[in-house]
């Protein structure tokens with residue numbers, strides 16, 4: 001059985017790492033807040049003291065971190081990923097970050113003789129728990145083949161997209177669409193509510209037609225119940241909109257609705273909804 005490292009046991013990482021452990025892989029984990037390692041340890045994972053130790057213990061290490069700042073933070077310093085990197089080892093960053101962050105980590109890993117893959121995912125908490133993510137990998141092909149048994153436990157569909165950057169690009173495009181859909185959906189519910197329509201009726205009509213989709217179905221329920229426990233934290237959705245809009249800037253692509261949606265998510269963060277589910281943008285729209 002292969003030995004894998006896993007760094008970052010948040011909403012997504014904990015489900016993904018558990019699936020690796022349950023399969024029988026030897027897994028070494030690290031998380032900034034140590035208490036999140038407890039459940040993994042109970043399942044049989046080894047807990048390392050630093051990211052460096054994870055990388056030193058394992059042939060390949062996965063990471064699932066909040067944002068570019070977090071992805072870089074675990075790499076740097078005497079206890080970081082790069083300090084433990086050596087010839088032939090693999091580092092697979094599954095966080096959603098921008099192309100520059102991913103390319104910077106790739107360059108630093110390969111400068112130490114290591115191999116790098118970016119592999120952001122589509123899907124949320126439930127898909128992470130169920131091993132049903134869509135994995136958007138790009139970078140070192142030999143590492144992709146090597147960690148495929150791990151990907152197969154975490155995902156239902158794997159794509160190899162070529163050079164580093166293509167995974168980040170694909171992920172930001174997909175999430176930009178999702179953020180725009182969510183704001184249009186919430187504006188519809190808010191307008192319907194203010195004009196006296198029943199929310200359940202609106203959801204029913206949407207679900208019966210061409211706009212029917214699992215996200216409207218799931219998040220319609222969340223909004224209806226008014227309970228916004230995070231599956232996908234709103235602060236991460238705003239980060240993805242911000243990074244997508246910046247990517248548009250870089251290539252001169254106007255993104256009128258995404259830029260506006262970014263401002264809405266920013267406002268929702270400012271109102272204190274950052275740690276709630278991204279469906280909480282409804283509350284900012286309604287206010």
Ligand code: NAP
Pocket residue numbers: 007008009010011012013031032033036064065066067069070073074094095096097121122123124125231232233236237240
């Ligand atoms: P999360 O629950 O907020 O977890 C974030 C992880 O990053 C935690 O392990 C956290 O450690 C760690 N972290 C944050 N800042 C750090 C720092 N400065 N140094 C070291 N570690 C740091 O987020 P998540 O929902 O699992 O998302 C993880 C990534 O997947 C994000 O890039 C997100 O955009 C992406 N994603 C999320 C979803 C979703 O539905 N949730 C879906 C697809 C992709 P602590 O525990 O110590 O805070």
